[in-house]
Amino acid sequence: MALGTLALFAMVPILTVLVFLVVLRWPAKYAMPLAFAVTVAMALFVWDVPGNQIAAASTKGVVTALEVLFIVFGAVLMLNTLKESGAIQTIRQGFIDISPDRRIQAIIICWLFGSFIEGASGWGTPAAVLAPLLVAIGFPAMGAVMVALIIQSTPVSYGAVGTPILIGVSSGLTGSDAVNAEASALGVNFNEYIQMIGGQVAIFHGIVGLLIPLFMVMMLTFFFGEKKSLKAGAEVWKFALFAGLAFTIPYALVANLLGPEFPSLFGGLIGLAIVVPAAKKGFLLPKTQWDFPPESQWDPDWSGTLKADSLKPAYISPFKAWFPYILMGLLLVLTRLGTLPFGNWLKTLELSASEIFGTQISIVSTPLFLPGFIMILMSIMGYFLYSMNKETYGTAVKNTTVMIISAAPALLFAVPMVQVFINSDVNTTGYMSMPLVLAEAVSAMMGENWPLVAPAIGALGAFVAGSNTISNMMFSMFQFGTAENVGLTPAIVVALQAVGGAAGNMICVHNVVAASATAGLIGKEGALIRKTLIPTAYYVIFAGAIGYIALNGLGFNIGTMIAAVVVVTVISIIVKGLREKDSESAVEVRQQKFGG
Numbered sequence: 001m002a003l004g005t006l007a008l009f010a011m012v013p014i015l016t017v018l019v020f021l022v023v024l025r026w027p028a029k030y031a032m033p034l035a036f037a038v039t040v041a042m043a044l045f046v047w048d049v050p051g052n053q054i055a056a057a058s059t060k061g062v063v064t065a066l067e068v069l070f071i072v073f074g075a076v077l078m079l080n081t082l083k084e085s086g087a088i089q090t091i092r093q094g095f096i097d098i099s100p101d102r103r104i105q106a107i108i109i110c111w112l113f114g115s116f117i118e119g120a121s122g123w124g125t126p127a128a129v130l131a132p133l134l135v136a137i138g139f140p141a142m143g144a145v146m147v148a149l150i151i152q153s154t155p156v157s158y159g160a161v162g163t164p165i166l167i168g169v170s171s172g173l174t175g176s177d178a179v180n181a182e183a184s185a186l187g188v189n190f191n192e193y194i195q196m197i198g199g200q201v202a203i204f205h206g207i208v209g210l211l212i213p214l215f216m217v218m219m220l221t222f223f224f225g226e227k228k229s230l231k232a233g234a235e236v237w238k239f240a241l242f243a244g245l246a247f248t249i250p251y252a253l254v255a256n257l258l259g260p261e262f263p264s265l266f267g268g269l270i271g272l273a274i275v276v277p278a279a280k281k282g283f284l285l286p287k288t289q290w291d292f293p294p295e296s297q298w299d300p301d302w303s304g305t306l307k308a309d310s311l312k313p314a315y316i317s318p319f320k321a322w323f324p325y326i327l328m329g330l331l332l333v334l335t336r337l338g339t340l341p342f343g344n345w346l347k348t349l350e351l352s353a354s355e356i357f358g359t360q361i362s363i364v365s366t367p368l369f370l371p372g373f374i375m376i377l378m379s380i381m382g383y384f385l386y387s388m389n390k391e392t393y394g395t396a397v398k399n400t401t402v403m404i405i406s407a408a409p410a411l412l413f414a415v416p417m418v419q420v421f422i423n424s425d426v427n428t429t430g431y432m433s434m435p436l437v438l439a440e441a442v443s444a445m446m447g448e449n450w451p452l453v454a455p456a457i458g459a460l461g462a463f464v465a466g467s468n469t470i471s472n473m474m475f476s477m478f479q480f481g482t483a484e485n486v487g488l489t490p491a492i493v494v495a496l497q498a499v500g501g502a503a504g505n506m507i508c509v510h511n512v513v514a515a516s517a518t519a520g521l522i523g524k525e526g527a528l529i530r531k532t533l534i535p536t537a538y539y540v541i542f543a544g545a546i547g548y549i550a551l552n553g554l555g556f557n558i559g560t561m562i563a564a565v566v567v568v569t570v571i572s573i574i575v576k577g578l579r580e581k582d583s584e585s586a587v588e589v590r591q592q593k594f595g596g
Contacts, residue, residue: 098279
């Protein structure tokens with residue numbers, strides 16, 4: 001079968017997700033079973049994948065989905081424990097004391113605290129932690145999930161103490177003579193070559209990610225503001241860029257000086273240390289504060305089953321209220337550092353199955369090592385720390401369980417669909433796996449302009465696999481080979497793959513479903529993906545342009561033109577928003593002066 005025709009068949013599962021989930025707005029619990037059935041049909045009748053291979057891939061997907069649900073359960077139970085105890089009221093007041101402005105709260109909680117959590121844990125944990133926390137302090141559920149997903153971009157390449165680079169890129173390139181030859185030509189060994197790629201990834205992220213805090217607040221004010229205008233978001237451009245630099249500068253320095261383990265961790269912590277005191281002093285903050293409209297005016301689609309109302313009175317000190325989150329972050333770091341034994345202790349409980357149904361697919365699960373286990377421990381600790389009674393803690397457990405049960409159907413079909421898609425390389429036709437067929441077709445069309453679409457391939461991998469690490473495993477060698485074939489520097493193209501793979505986390509179905517579940521926002525996943533497609537498109541387009549410039553220079557070329565269009569567009573939106581503000585201010589002055 002011709003490559004183009006085969007690529008069209010490979011697109012069918014992805015188009016099914018986009019059409020039914022995003023366009024027709026089906027709830028994920030209905031759209032994902034259909035997508036799973038379509039993917040199985042493509043595997044059986046076009047790729048001629050054996051039935052045992054499909055069954056094994058599906059089984060592995062179910063196990064992975066259960067792991068994701070375990071993480072979500074831990075995150076929601078921890079939040080509900082703080083909610084029932086009254087600790088969340090103290091946390092809420094603490095953010096109000098920093099700034100009551102919701103835009104500033106979103107930047108501090110998501111961009112900085114979220115980046116720290118990503119660096120410590122990865123695997124979608126930040127969105128699972130942040131979304132319910134934001135709801136608890138008064139954000140609409142859909143707005144909370146949206147901003148929590150948007151930061152699943154810049155810090156993701158160094159999530160879980162550098163896993164997407166150290167495991168994803170490294171295992172994707174391991175064993176290649178061409179890669180080893182390229183490293184030798186540069187005078188470095190394989191590990192140093194991976195570190196070099198990791199440093200380049202941080203530079204690309206630092207440039208593109210600088211605008212993510214501004215993107216986040218402008219989308220927040222546009223979709224969830226009373227006037228639905230970009231103006232309110234544009235007002236905080238100075239503070240947003242300040243917060244962007246406070247994270248990206250230390251982040252890029254750490255990646256290039258220390259390696260891929262700590263950029264997001266240190267960037268988040270250093271950013272918090274810089275930005276929180278500055279916000280308390282009003283540095284670069286706008287004169288006007290912004291809040292959501294009264295809850296009575298919210299669109300019904302904004303809300304989920306998790307509510308901020310009926311919170312218990314706060315009688316808990318700030319340190320005591322924050323202690324479970326502080327200890328969670330510390331434990332995540334300690335258990336993810338390979339130089340310490342704690343992670344290995346948690347991995348002693350291993351559930352595994354080799355060569356499932358006679359295939360090469362194996363399952364290994366270490367439930368105690370999952371972030372959900374640590375979050376459940378923090379919830380149990382909260383029971384004693386806050387002197388809760390059995391009734392209130394039982395309410396937290398009950399509410400969490402109900403929410404997880406409602407989220408389970410979508411994940412139990414979404415992740416198996418991904419596994420069948422990825423593992424379609426075992427077949428009797430000799431075809432490559434579906435994602436590699438798609439990448440090969442795009443490569444054939446783009447030629448030397450490949451850098452422009454290299455991040456999009458990474459994002460595609462994350463969209464279907466739900467992981468930057470898996471995307472890098474699938475496509476790093478493909479990106480390296482394509483770069484060599486068209487005469488480009490392979491390390492830069494592989495770095496673009498990793499950047500795009502991080503950006504794809506904003507739209508990957510199982511991240512969206514999991515984050516929505518933590519906020520009680522079931523059945524509205526398509527509406528969220530339509531929103532997060534906007535920053536994802538910005539990310540992959542701008543990263544592609546910057547990569548093209550890195551490879552071809554700043555002359556008059558397509559990369560420079562695209563980058564210029566992106567920058568001019570962002571500046572014009574800010575200026576337009578500020579002009580709207582000035583116009584409204586002038587109208588208000590005239591009304592006060594002349595009376596109406």
